[in-house]
Amino acid sequence: MKKMKNRIAIFLGLAFLMAACEDDLNVIPEDDNRQSLDQFYAQPGAYLQAIAGVYGNLALTGTTGPDSSNIGGIDAGTSQYGRVLWYMQNLATDEVIWSYENDPGTAEIQRNTWNATNPIVRGMFSRGMFQVTLVNEFLRQSQPGVLSSRGITDAQTLASIEEYRLEARALRALAYYHLMDLFGKAAFTTENDAIGVAGPEYNRQQLFDYIESELLDILPNLKAPRTNQEGRLDQAFARMILAKIYLNAEVYVGQNRYSDCAAQCTAIIGSGYSLASNYLNNFNADNHTSPEAIFFIQSDGLVTQNYGPTTVMINGQVGSIEANGDQFGVGGWGGALRLRKQFVQKFDGPQFNNDARKTIISGSRNIDILNIADRNQGYILAKYSNKTSTGVAGVSSTFVDTDFPLFRLADAHLMYAECALRGAGDASLALSYVNALRERANNGSQANNITSGDLTLNFIIDERSRELHWEGHRRQDLIRFNRYTGGAYNWAWKGNSANGVPISANLKLYPIPQASLASNPNLTQNPGY
Structure with missing residues (x-):
């Protein structure tokens, strides 16, 4: 893990040689830097450093520290991949409130009143497209003909670079998955397209088909689960994205793909991961060691300092009254984050x-x-927490060592159970998967296990929040259960009302940022904006 984090800290081994983009859609290598690119890739280990840079885009925003951004016109804090993803998936729901509404874009996200000029919306779209651009350039620089021209012929080196190429394609699929989920469309480009040319708009069906075919193509040749270097992806990563798009296929493309989701979850559950014995060990400063960590976005208080989701959440957790930063190994931000009433009530009752x-x-x-x-x-x-499982505080009291749990095994348990309730899966297995989580949450006790009669879709949507809150899933889940827009389920400050009011159906998608529309004439705005 530390080795990968150190490589990421060098940051974007190929991107630092490229011009930062103002149009959010393309990063264009400058002609003067072509020779520098050749010099960079001629170094031993350059391709490992370069793929670390592609991973690094999930955590870092620039090359000169946590306040820098390589996306023009956007503050670093509102263009950090994991942070803006968390804002859009959690802050816009019933789970959390951000206190400082003078921070650009936050009030509109948490009150569901955003528009196409919101900087957080722009940050997510831009960062996702930047990830696509980084992957495309890495794949161009690692094509067989390019490698040969640089005298790279060693069989072991070539085999390693091929592994990096597969991982890069998986990371591009992840970016397009997030863009599909949040925006319903994106500009589509690959390494085969000319540099600097605005890509055509792909709608949800086109993105869905691409993500599915791309992941199915590379999956057999990715590293087997739990065999790759810590911090790098494997087959379970690809299966988690597939499971997610299949689980939400009715929303995305109007298709029932629950059987396919259940199959991917079954493969994940049987691939060697196991539930951490202590639930909270998934969220502390050494959570990369959790046996259920399928893919976590890396954070390190020394070598990858950034204002990412875990730095925000851990500092934000510190209460204004409690001043309990020492509990989490941070100084804290004076009560930045609090819980909405409806989330709290999901833990009502003696069983919790x-x-x-x-x-x-x-x-x-x-x-x-x-x-x-x-x-x-x-x-x-x-x-x-920014403390390890043994209570040791991270190296920094501001920038945390805690990785963000993008995909973990517990989610596969709950996805399978939901699929079974929707007619695709074994009911007894589903019950056992849910009760494994309940037993873990109760220190091995079966006292609060549920029965088959308790296992309903209403139970699942609440149990997902109890198990996965603040992990970047809630908005997607509420949309799938038809509880996000409209008035079937309201929460505090939904629709800019203290008690919550219905919101319009167009808010199931975020708008395409105005700056992105201006820079790419192929893009069109989503309805209602």
């Missing part, structure tokens, strides 16, 4: 009294948040 997932701190606080600026209103969370 000893549930490890219930890290809610109430104290003397009021459960209701009637004034978002009042940081003393609303309960707070203690899920994430």
Whole structure:
């Protein structure tokens, strides 16, 4: 892990030789840098450094520290991949509130009043497209003819570079998956397209088909689960993306693909991962060692300093009243994050009294948040930590060592159970997968296990929030269950109302940023914006 993080810290071994983009869609190698590119790739280990840079785009925003951004016109904090993903998937839902609404874009995201000029929306679209561009350039620079021209002929080196190419394609599929989910469309380019030419618009069906075919093509040749270097992806990573697109296929493309989702979950569950014995060990400073870590976005308080999701969440958890930063190994940001009432209520009842997932701190606080600026209103969370499983604090009290859990085994358990309830999977297996999570949450006790009669879709949507809250899934889940837009389920400050009001159906998709529309005439705006 540390070795990979150190390589990522060098950051974007190919991108630092490229011009930062103002149009959000392309990073164009400058002609003067072509010779520099050849010199860079002539170094021993250059291709490993370059693929580390592609991974690094998920964590870092620039080459000169946490305040720098290689995407023009966007603040580093609102263009960090994991952070803006977390904002759009969690802050826009019933799970969390951000106190400082003067921070650009946050008020509109958490009140569901965003528009096409929102900087967080632009940050996510831009960062996703930047990831595609980085992959495309890496694949161009590692084509067989290019390798041969650089005198790279060693069989072992060529085999390693081929592994990197497969991983790059998987990372591109991840970016397109997020763009498909959040925006429903994207500009589509590959390494075979001319550099600097705006790509055509691909709709959800086209992106779905591409992601599926690309992952199925590379999956057999990716590293087997749990055999790759820590911090790098493997077959289970590809299967998790496939499971996600199949689970949400009715939303994306109007198709029932639950059987395919169940099959991918079965493969993941049987691939050597296991549930961590302690739930909270998935969210601390050495969480990369968790046996259920399928893919975590890396963070290190020394060598990969960034204002990413875990730095934001752990500092944000620190309460304005409690001043409990020492509990998490950070200084804290004075009550930046609090819990919406509807999330808290999902842990109501004595069956959750000893549930490890219930890290809610109430104290003397009021459960209701009637004034978002009042940081003393609303309960707070203690899920994430910048301390290791043995209690050792991270190297920095601001930038955390805690990786962001993008994909972990527990999600595969819950996805399989949902598929079984939707007619695609074994009901008894589904029950056992859910109860494995309940037992883990209760220190091995079966006292709060559920029965087959308890296992319903209404149970699953709440259990997903109890198990996976603040992990970047909630908006997607609510949309799939038809509880996001409309008024079937309201939460505090939904639709800019303290008690929550219905919101329009077009908000199931975010708008294409105005800057991106201006830079690529092939893109069109989503309905309602």
